[in-house]
Amino acid sequence: MIATPLYATNSEFVIQQVDGQSGGGGGGLASLMGGASGASLSDSVTVQSFLQSRDAMRRLNEEEGFKAYFQQDLIDPLRRLTPDTTDEAAYRLYQDMVRVSYDPTEGIIRMEVIAADPQTSERFARALVSYAEQMVDQLTQRVRDSQMADAQESVQMAEQRMREAQQRVLDPQESYQMLSSEVEVSLLTQQISNLDSLLNQERLSLSDLRANARPNPARLEQAERRVATLERQIAALRASLTQGSDGTQSIAQLQREQTMAESDVATRQMLLAQAMQQLEGARIEANRQVRYLSPGVSPVAPDEATYPRAFENTALAFLIFAGIYLMVSMTSAILREQVTG
Secondary structure, three states, rough: OOOOOEEEEEEEEEEEEEEEOOOOOOOOOOOOEEEHHHHHHHHHHHHHHHHHHHHHHHHHHHHHOOOHHOOOOOOOOOOOOOOOOOHHHHHHHHHEEEEEEEEEEEEEEEEEEOOOHHHHHHHHHHHHHHHHHHHHHOOHHHHEEEEEEEEHHHHHHHHHHHHHHHHHHHHHHHOOOOOOOOHHHHHHHHHHHHHHHHHHHHHHHHHHHHOOOOOOOHHHHHHHHHHHHHHHHHHHHHHHHHHOOOOOHHHHHHHHHHHHHHHHHHHHHHHHHHHHHHHHHHHHHHHHOOOEEEEEEOOOOOOOEEEOHHHHHHHHHHHHHHHHHHHHHHHHHHHHHHOOO
C-alpha cells in the first residue's frame, strides 16, 4: 500500500562484429558474426559491466537527472533519495533500478530499467542503450586508428621515396640535356661507325697515293691530314664514352647512375605497391574489428506497473511468517512439555 508503483522497460541486444573474410570468387561481401562468438564474448561482458558501473550511473544522472528524479515526493520513503544524497547511495539505488544480465550461450544482453512512470523508464533505457552503443564503438577504436595511421604513414613514406628516386633519374637528364644514356651511347656508336668507314676509305686513298712512284705532295699531305683528323675525332668520341671532360661525367658514368636510379625507381614502385596493399589490408582489418550493438528488443514503455507485485509478495510474506510461527509454536510446545515432565 505504501510502495510507489514502478514500471519496468525491458530491452535485449547483442554485440556483433563484421567478418572481413571475403566470399567465394573474390566477392568481398562481409558476413556477420554474432555476439556469442569467442572474440566478442569479452566485449559483451565489458558492456554488461559498463551498464552496471558507477560511470554509467553518473552519466545518466548528468544527462537525464537520475538522482533528481528519485528525490521527488512521488517516490516512496524507502526508495527516495535525500537532497544531500551521496553518489554511493545513488549507485545502490541504481543497481536496484537498472538490472543487466548476460546469456553467454546466446550472446544476448538483457536490461531492465525501472522508474516510477513508464515514460521515464523508457527514456532511461534508451539513454543507457545509446551509452552502450558509444562504448561498443570505442572498444577497438584505438586499435583501428593505430593500424590505419601506421599503414598511411608507410604509404606516405613510400610515396616520398618514390618521388626522390624519380628525381634522381630526372636530374642527369636536365643537367646534361640527355633523355637517355642508351640513346646517347647509340648515337655515339653510330657516329664512330660512320667515321670508321670514312677513315678506312681515306686510308685506302692514302695507300693508293703512296703506291705511286711520284705521288703529288699536296694531295698526299691533304690525305694524311684527313686521316689524322678522322683518327682524332674517333678517339675523342670513344674517350667521351668512358672519360669525362672539364669536370663532367662520362657517358658510361651517366649510364651507370641512370641505370641505378631506374632500378631504384622500380624497387620503390614495388615497395609503394606493397604499402598500398598493406593499407588496404589495414582498412579491411579495421572494418572487421568494428563492433556495433544490434538491438533484438527495443525499449518500449509498459502500460501497467511491474512492481511491487502485491499478490506474490503478500503470499511470500505469509509463507515466511507462517513458517516462523510454526517453528516458534513447535519450540514452545517442546519446551513446555519438557518443563511439565
